[in-house]
Amino acid sequence: MSELLEGLLPWHVSSINELLAVYHAGALHPAIMICGQNHSGKRRFTSELASSLLCQAAVSDKSIDLAEHAQGDDITAKRFCGTCQSCLLMQAQTHPDHYELTIPDGRKSIPIDSVREIQAKLQQTAQMRGSKVCCIWPADGLNDNSSNALLKLLEEPPSDTYFILMANSPRQLLPTINSRCLKINLRMPTNEELRGWLASAYAGGQVDEAIRLSRGFPEKAADVLAENTAGASLETMAEAILSGSQSVSALTASLESVNFELFLDALVYRIHDAAKSGRLSADGLVNKPSLQKGLASSSPDVANQSGQHLGAPLGRALAMQSLVMRTRTSLRSNPNKKLFIEAFVLNFRKISNESKG
Ligand SMILES: [Zn+2]
Numbered sequence: 154m155s156e157l158l159e160g161l162l163p164w165h166v167s168s169i170n171e172l173l174a175v176y177h178a179g180a181l182h183p184a185i186m187i188c189g190q191n192h193s194g195k196r197r198f199t200s201e202l203a204s205s206l207l208c209q210a211a212v213s214d215k216s217i218d219l220a221e222h223a224q225g226d227d228i229t230a231k232r233f234c235g236t237c238q239s240c241l242l243m244q245a246q247t248h249p250d251h252y253e254l255t256i257p258d259g260r261k262s263i264p265i266d267s268v269r270e271i272q273a274k275l276q277q278t279a280q281m282r283g284s285k286v287c288c289i290w291p292a293d294g295l296n297d298n299s300s301n302a303l304l305k306l307l308e309e310p311p312s313d314t315y316f317i318l319m320a321n322s323p324r325q326l327l328p329t330i331n332s333r334c335l336k337i338n339l340r341m342p343t344n345e346e347l348r349g350w351l352a353s354a355y356a357g358g359q360v361d362e363a364i365r366l367s368r369g370f371p372e373k374a375a376d377v378l379a380e381n382t383a384g385a386s387l388e389t390m391a392e393a394i395l396s397g398s399q400s401v402s403a404l405t406a407s408l409e410s411v412n413f414e415l416f417l418d419a420l421v422y423r424i425h426d427a428a429k430s431g432r433l434s435a436d437g438l439v440n441k442p443s444l445q446k447g448l449a450s451s452s453p454d455v456a457n458q459s460g461q462h463l464g465a466p467l468g469r470a471l472a473m474q475s476l477v478m479r480t481r482t483s484l485r486s487n488p489n490k491k492l493f494i495e496a497f498v499l500n501f502r503k504i505s506n507e508s509k510g
Contacts, residue, residue, distance in 0.1 A: 157354050157375040161201040161232075162194040164342045164350075169198065172337070173205055173232055181206075182335040183310040186292065186318040189339035192370035195319045196290070198339060203251060203286045205232035206315055209239045239281055249280040252287040255294070262296040263289070268303050275311040285314045292318035293325050300327045307333045347371055351378060362388060366419050373415070380412045387416050391423035394498065397505055405495045413494060414484055417477050424473050472504050 161169060175181045185202070187195050210233075233240050242248040252271050256263055271287060279285045289295075295303060304327060307316060316334075323331055342350065347369060351360045355378050366387065367373035380387060390407060393399050399407075408416060480497050 157351065158379060159197065161197055162342070162350070162371055164346050165194060165198050165339060168337055168339070169201055169205070169232060172202065176206060181315065183314060184307050184316040184318065184334045186320055186323060186331070186334035186336045187339060188320050188323050188336055190341075190370070191321060192367070192372040193339050193341060194372060195339060197372075198337075199288055199290070199317050199319055201232055202317060203288055204240060204243045206284050206286050207239045207243060207248060207251060207281070208233035209237040209281070209283060210234040239283065242281075250283065250285040252285070254287060254289040256291070261294075263294045263299045264296070265298040265302050268299045268306070272302070272306055275306070275314050279313055283313070285311070286317065287314065288317045288319070290319040292320040292330075293322055295326065295330075300330060304329055304333070341369065342371055344369070347374065351375065354378070362386070366415070366422060373418075376412060377415055377419075380415055387411065387419035388423065390416060391420040394420065394501055395423055395427060395505075397502065401495065401498050401502065404498050405491065408494045408498070409491055413490070414481065417481050417484075421474055421477050424470065424477070428470050469504060469507060473501065476500055476504060 172181065172185070187198055187202075189195050233243075235244075239248065243251060252274065254263060254267055254271055257267065275285055275287060289303070307330065310316070318326075318330075318334060320326060323336065344364070347364060348360060350371065351363060351374055355363075359378055359381060360374075363374040363377040363381070366377050377387065390404075390411065393407075394404055476497070484493070
């Protein structure tokens, strides 16, 4: 079931409705900054907003009662018609007046050349005779030069042009860019809203696990559910690597078929839970009650700290979490998946065996 993997998040409906009401009144600010943490739905919101600004058919705002979502009704209010020429071009990702400014492959930031290239295009009249929309993500990826070039564009925006910036940490942007944008802070759902949304597509037990593993981040929870439906539960696999019950090759093979990043999240929780319940102490991993208590009461991010000075047993438990965290970071460099996972399994086993021997 993939219906949760795209579309506006239901708790953001009122925010987008407010923006569009201002737009239809002809008073929308030309630069809008969508702020929110990772996995909070910035891209969905931006995509919905861009489609709505470009749609050629006027669609009346349809407010949706959140209670309806829980009953599994249509959870995506359409701000755009979905059938006009503009909407069809957006769906095909070929709309001539929709621009994306992002970090090119192999680069670490948005280069000034990209800003200049888009600037030249935006000076021209909209090809569909409506608005032009330029989406910038991550806006935190602008460097000093490209920030300044963008600032000039925001100071004198081309006609009929809207800029939508997506930012995790707006504070990292130039204050002058910040001050030129209308800021929309995307809120996180309440537990009830998140549960209702996920339960519209999945059974209750799975939903609880997904909320726990995702720490309440809606898009991550939806990913966990999609992943668990596709194969073995992520938690089952985390249990398998912790207990050492499978061979390295068997584990590597099963891990190759899952979203490895989500698996690592599940594993961090599993290590944390095992330490908390004292289960790891039976394996000789954590055998000092005081230290065990210390680990249990800390957050999963504890692995970022060095455990060396805390004593060997706790140090090894932290070493597991630390390995997971380092692995997560290296994952961003797109390594060869099979070799990467195999190396991780071997390293993890090494730490486990050290603790038993
Ligand atoms: Zn349309």
